Amino acid sequence: MTSRRMRLFAFDFQGPAHLSAGLWRHGADRGDRYTSLRYWTDYARLLEQARFDGVFFADNVGYHDVYQGSVAGALSDAGQIPANDPFLVVSAMASVTENLGFGLTASTSYEHPYALARRFTTLDHLTDGRVGWNLVTSYADSAARNLGTGTQVPHDERYDVAAEHLEVCYKLWEGSWEDGAVVRDRAAGVFADPARVHEIGHHGRYFDVPGIALCEASPQRTPVIFQAGGSAKGRALAAGHAEAVFVNAVSIPSLARQVQQLRGLAAGAGRDPQSVRVLQMLSVVCAPTDEAAHAKYESYRRLVGYTGAMARYSGWTGLDMAQFDPDVPFRNVDTNAGQTMVDLFSKMDPDKEWTPRDIAEFIGIGGTGPTLVGSPATIADELIRWMDETGIDGFNLGHGVKYQDIADFVELVVPELQRRGVVWTEYEGSTLREKLYGPGTVRLRDDHPGSRYTVRADDRPRPAAASDYEVAV
Amino acid sequence: MTSRRMRLFAFDFQGPAHLSAGLWRHGADRGDRYTSLRYWTDYARLLEQARFDGVFFADNVGYHDVYQGSVAGALSDAGQIPANDPFLVVSAMASVTENLGFGLTASTSYEHPYALARRFTTLDHLTDGRVGWNLVTSYADSAARNLGTGTQVPHDERYDVAAEHLEVCYKLWEGSWEDGAVVRDRAAGVFADPARVHEIGHHGRYFDVPGIALCEASPQRTPVIFQAGGSAKGRALAAGHAEAVFVNAVSIPSLARQVQQLRGLAAGAGRDPQSVRVLQMLSVVCAPTDEAAHAKYESYRRLVGYTGAMARYSGWTGLDMAQFDPDVPFRNVDTNAGQTMVDLFSKMDPDKEWTPRDIAEFIGIGGTGPTLVGSPATIADELIRWMDETGIDGFNLGHGVKYQDIADFVELVVPELQRRGVVWTEYEGSTLREKLYGPGTVRLRDDHPGSRYTVRADDRPRPAAASDYEVAV
Numbered sequence: 001m002t003s004r005r006m007r008l009f010a011f012d013f014q015g016p017a018h019l020s021a022g023l024w025r026h027g028a029d030r031g032d033r034y035t036s037l038r039y040w041t042d043y044a045r046l047l048e049q050a051r052f053d054g055v056f057f058a059d060n061v062g063y064h065d066v067y068q069g070s071v072a073g074a075l076s077d078a079g080q081i082p083a084n085d086p087f088l089v090v091s092a093m094a095s096v097t098e099n100l101g102f103g104l105t106a107s108t109s110y111e112h113p114y115a116l117a118r119r120f121t122t123l124d125h126l127t128d129g130r131v132g133w134n135l136v137t138s139y140a141d142s143a144a145r146n147l148g149t150g151t152q153v154p155h156d157e158r159y160d161v162a163a164e165h166l167e168v169c170y171k172l173w174e175g176s177w178e179d180g181a182v183v184r185d186r187a188a189g190v191f192a193d194p195a196r197v198h199e200i201g202h203h204g205r206y207f208d209v210p211g212i213a214l215c216e217a218s219p220q221r222t223p224v225i226f227q228a229g230g231s232a233k234g235r236a237l238a239a240g241h242a243e244a245v246f247v248n249a250v251s252i253p254s255l256a257r258q259v260q261q262l263r264g265l266a267a268g269a270g271r272d273p274q275s276v277r278v279l280q281m282l283s284v285v286c287a288p289t290d291e292a293a294h295a296k297y298e299s300y301r302r303l304v305g306y307t308g309a310m311a312r313y314s315g316w317t318g319l320d321m322a323q324f325d326p327d328v329p330f331r332n333v334d335t336n337a338g339q340t341m342v343d344l345f346s347k348m349d350p351d352k353e354w355t356p357r358d359i360a361e362f363i364g365i366g367g368t369g370p371t372l373v374g375s376p377a378t379i380a381d382e383l384i385r386w387m388d389e390t391g392i393d394g395f396n397l398g399h400g401v402k403y404q405d406i407a408d409f410v411e412l413v414v415p416e417l418q419r420r421g422v423v424w425t426e427y428e429g430s431t432l433r434e435k436l437y438g439p440g441t442v443r444l445r446d447d448h449p450g451s452r453y454t455v456r457a458d459d460r461p462r463p464a465a466a467s468d469y470e471v472a473v
Numbered sequence: 474m475t476s477r478r479m480r481l482f483a484f485d486f487q488g489p490a491h492l493s494a495g496l497w498r499h500g501a502d503r504g505d506r507y508t509s510l511r512y513w514t515d516y517a518r519l520l521e522q523a524r525f526d527g528v529f530f531a532d533n534v535g536y537h538d539v540y541q542g543s544v545a546g547a548l549s550d551a552g553q554i555p556a557n558d559p560f561l562v563v564s565a566m567a568s569v570t571e572n573l574g575f576g577l578t579a580s581t582s583y584e585h586p587y588a589l590a591r592r593f594t595t596l597d598h599l600t601d602g603r604v605g606w607n608l609v610t611s612y613a614d615s616a617a618r619n620l621g622t623g624t625q626v627p628h629d630e631r632y633d634v635a636a637e638h639l640e641v642c643y644k645l646w647e648g649s650w651e652d653g654a655v656v657r658d659r660a661a662g663v664f665a666d667p668a669r670v671h672e673i674g675h676h677g678r679y680f681d682v683p684g685i686a687l688c689e690a691s692p693q694r695t696p697v698i699f700q701a702g703g704s705a706k707g708r709a710l711a712a713g714h715a716e717a718v719f720v721n722a723v724s725i726p727s728l729a730r731q732v733q734q735l736r737g738l739a740a741g742a743g744r745d746p747q748s749v750r751v752l753q754m755l756s757v758v759c760a761p762t763d764e765a766a767h768a769k770y771e772s773y774r775r776l777v778g779y780t781g782a783m784a785r786y787s788g789w790t791g792l793d794m795a796q797f798d799p800d801v802p803f804r805n806v807d808t809n810a811g812q813t814m815v816d817l818f819s820k821m822d823p824d825k826e827w828t829p830r831d832i833a834e835f836i837g838i839g840g841t842g843p844t845l846v847g848s849p850a851t852i853a854d855e856l857i858r859w860m861d862e863t864g865i866d867g868f869n870l871g872h873g874v875k876y877q878d879i880a881d882f883v884e885l886v887v888p889e890l891q892r893r894g895v896v897w898t899e900y901e902g903s904t905l906r907e908k909l910y911g912p913g914t915v916r917l918r919d920d921h922p923g924s925r926y927t928v929r930a931d932d933r934p935r936p937a938a939a940s941d942y943e944v945a946v
Contacts, residue, residue: 014595016664025659032657035598035691037568061588063687071685072667082655082665082689084595091565092599095510110588114619115534122487122557125508126565146587146684182555184505186498189778191489192555194545211619212544214536216555218508305662 006387006422007394007435008414009056009103009279010047010406014086017078018058019367021308021360023300023400024078030403031078037092043403044093047100050410051424053435054101054132055093056226056246056396057086061110061147062140064315067307068322071142074315077308087119094127101130101432103226107138109158110147113168114209120223121173121215129219129431129442134226134246135237137162140315159233164204166225166241166450171200173222174444174453176213192216198455221443222450224432239265241449244277244436246396248368255280256390263391271447277436280386283366283398285373285405286412297365297373300400304364310356313363321356329353366398376416383413384422393436479860479895480867480908481887482529482576482752483520483879487559490551491531492840494781494833496773496873497551503876504551510565516876517566520573523883524897526908527574527605528566529699529719529869530559534583534620535613537788540780541795544615547788550781560592567600574603574905576699580611582631583620586641587682593696594646594688602692602904602915607699607719608710610635613788632706637677639698639714639923644673646695647917647926649686665689671928694916695923697905712738714922717750717909719869721841728753729863736864744920750909753859756839756871758846758878759885770838770846773873777837779830785840786832794829802826839871849889856886857895866909 016031017024024031033039047055063081064074074081090102102123106116123131137158138144153161181196202209227234227242238245239262247262249255263273285300287293310321324330352358365371372382383395399405417423429439437445444451489504490497497504506512520528536554537547547554563575575596579589596604610631611617626634654669675682700707700715711718712735720735722728736746758773760766783794797803825831838844845855856868872878890896902912910918917924 022662024657024664025662027659037564037599040599041568061591061687063685065684070667071670075665075667075670076663078664081687082650083687084598085592088560088592088595089564089599091510091562092568093564095514095565095568110585112583112620114621115583118534119558119561122561125557126510126513126562142684146682147585148587148680148682177555184497186500189495189498190549191497191551192548194543194548197544197548207621209619209621211538211615212536214534214554214556 004387004393004422005424006383006417007053007277007279008051008423009054009101009394009396010052011056011058011281011396011398012043013058013080014084014089015078015080015082017402018080019312019363019398020304020400021077021079021312021364022303022305023365024402025303026300026401026404028404029401035084037089039403040089040093041096043406044097044100046407046410048097050414051418051427052100053394054103054130054432056103056132056134057105058134059083059086059105059136060140060143061107061138062143064140064311065142066318066320067311067314069320073307073311077305077311079308079311079315087123090123090131091126094130099130099427099430101132101224101435102127103132103134103224103432105134105136107136107143108162108165109138109153110143113165113207114172117169117172118214120169121213121218124218124220124223125215129433131220132224132226132244132432134228135162135166135241136228137234139318141318155231156233159237161206162237164206167204168200168202168207168209170222170450170453171202172209172213173217174450175200175455177215177217178455179217182216219442220431220433221454224436225450235262235265238262239276240269240271242276243433243448244279244393246279246281247392248281250368250370252386252389255386255392259391269449272445275437275445275447277393278391279394279396280390280392281367281369281396281398282386283369283371283400283405284379284409284413285365285371285400286376286379286408288375288412290375290378293374293378297371300365301361304361306357306360309360309364312367313359316368324356326357326360327355329355365400369398371400376412379413380416380420383417384420387422477860477866477895478897479856479890480526480750480752481523481896482527482574482867482869483525484529484531484754484869484871485516486531486553487557487562488551488553488555490875491553492785492836492871493777493873494550494552494785494837495776495778496838497875498776499773499874499877501877502874507557507875510562512876513562513566514569516879517570517573519880519883521570523887524891524900525573526867527576527603527905529576529605529607530578531607532556532559532578532609533613533616534580534611535616537613537784538615539791539793540784540787542793546780546784550778550784552781552784552788560596563596563604564599567603572603572900572903574605574697574908575600576605576607576697576905578607578609580609580616581635581638582611582626583616586638586680587645590642590645591687593642594686594691597691597693597696598688602906604693605697605699605717605905607701608635608639608714609701610707612791614791628704629706632710634679635710637679640677641673641675641680641682643695643923643926644675645682645686646690647923648673648928650688650690651928652690655689692915693904693906694927697909698923708735708738711735712749713742713744715749716906716921717752717866719752719754720865721754723841723843725859725862728859728865732864742922745918748910748918748920750866751864752867752869753863753865754840754842754869754871755859756842756844756873756878757852757882757886758838758844758873759849759852759881761848761885763846763848763851766847766851770844773838774834777834779833782833782837783829786836789841797829799830799833800828802828838873842871844873849885852886853889853893856890857893860895
């Protein structure tokens, strides 16, 4: 049995449906309430009562229009569209919780670092240090078309933009407002000491940001950095900068290899390999008994639709799956993302030749991560085995049926995991970074590249700031 | 006495201080709590209990660094810096209220319409139709420097960008997802009917947005459009598009002229002149008696700082006021915004020559709007007189001391206004647009230019959408 605490994140989306295809049709699905604030505040309370570390919102600023060259398949199955902006629900969810963390996806390709840094700092203030950034570079051509750059920046260069974007953000978060810059001296009439607020002077290849940050330093300064990139450039960025990496392995051996590789890359980048927390994406279908869980899973399978699954898969891979016979295996494809996805399935079971329909059935419930099915004891056994045999730190839990699958997990599996001592019964440390690294670690660790931009509060006594006030209060 | 209902908005800012200079030093000021969610949810409850129509958040993505060529003066007085992002607090404030509206400032110069439209739609969903957009084109060079365009687009061209930006937003809000596009047919397996979701096909001078909106239609579709531009181009934009205009007159005659001019321009643009609601920016210092109110005002005046006031004024006008003797009147200046501001003061009192110090004392409490001082009866008399003699529809209430001034207004003045029947005791219509135009007017009025982009739900019977589901639920 593992001695390490299992981190739990709920993986969600600000729309009626996320990765699962057709399950919005299930009678218990609550995706129809996604525009309701009450839905999200109830959800936040549910997760906090179960001592989840956080909720993690995927996002996309494009949509899936690769399948049959049209967005129709995605629309008819709520295939990640409609998609509201996840940043905007956080303050409501934070207002009814004290410990739940919030992971937010934002693209370095379509957000300016000066504006994005401000959004994260604002949320880090309002949540008292509970936000994280899942850094993505965006893959959809539709995003490039609608966000005005016409065509996408090539894949590898997107990572160069991402690296500079991150650098600008670090400078704004870590290097502009010193701790103690806000003096709030009512008598002297000094709110912030200008000598302790620094221009960052960034002049780079993609961005020019010479000035000061708009916001004073927030509890975590830099939000927890998450990353999920699977390409070589993506893995390098994750190993260098991510504090937690979302992985998407389909089997334990493949996951163990990925973890080892990631931590090796992190060590190569000069970081403590254990600074890279790894969270596996995975869905759980549980019921009081194994038999009931399998019956539930079968009822889900019957709802999965081929079009909705292929609309998503085609969007993720950039490969129009309509060109293939659903029941004939296919192998090599000529896209970068497409090859990654094909690799994913061929690695899971090298002896199996996957047909499009096999893939649809697999991803239709919970997306590309595996789905565990069983009683609370079975699920707990499996989750612990995944941790023990791979070295991961926890899970990013997807769902088939929206809300209800997580509610079932909370009701059935969490108590079992708590009995086994792997999931906590009380929070320790309220910020998101403390959930990864333990109480007291609120700011970036010293081995993180962002920490080199941190301005330390200067201990030298300072001359009193100039004041034009004669009357003190 | 006026027969029209007086609209009340609270004018605020996501920072420790807004327009008033030095008043953050007052013992009752609560600006030090601006990073606390609880502060903002308490504030929302306060405003809703008093039946305010809404809270309106100013914003700036630059900062005031014109005075003495440095941001130091602004920093030392919290002169609109630090400044958090106002969008992010709305869902928390909405979660504890049911009727309060939220006006949000966003710049057409630094936000891409595809992303901004999505933000507003998301908030309009989460608030059940309670958001409005104060459209600004941004004036600060510091914003241009840090947001990557290097130098600002010239003033007049910024308004051309704004007009096209608005057009893109209208197309996304009004013309992409039909009412009824979301079918949610569980049996047929059709979430949204692709035939009812339209690409907007926008190809303009500044933006290319060919695709569909990411979000389904929200209660109001287009958020209520607010505008406050004072230049010729700004007034034309306001007259053509604004549903409510914030004005900033310093006297009743000047306000009456502005209202008449605005409504004339609106009529010229083919709109019902009464479709343009006008809200005057104004601050109130009140106490149970006139004498006590004046004593309170004097106590505020003693806190006003010259540097903080001039840091703001120099930023607004683009004119470094440090070049002038504080006690010598000045007149013509060679900046567009600067001339507007100078005009503002010369028009208020043509016989007075304003010195920089006079201006500092005037704007130091509540900014460029006038400040009314008195007992509840005096204030009520004055507010009603301003309405009756100018034709405005209500007020955007600034403050000297943060939170406390609005709390005093709520406690003392609102009951007096309710007794006189000009402020409602119960809300009618929960959306923001209904607060301007009355119950039932949730969407753009027909005379609004955005309404020409609205796709109407087609009444023709439609063929059933294709489905790959065999099992109905």
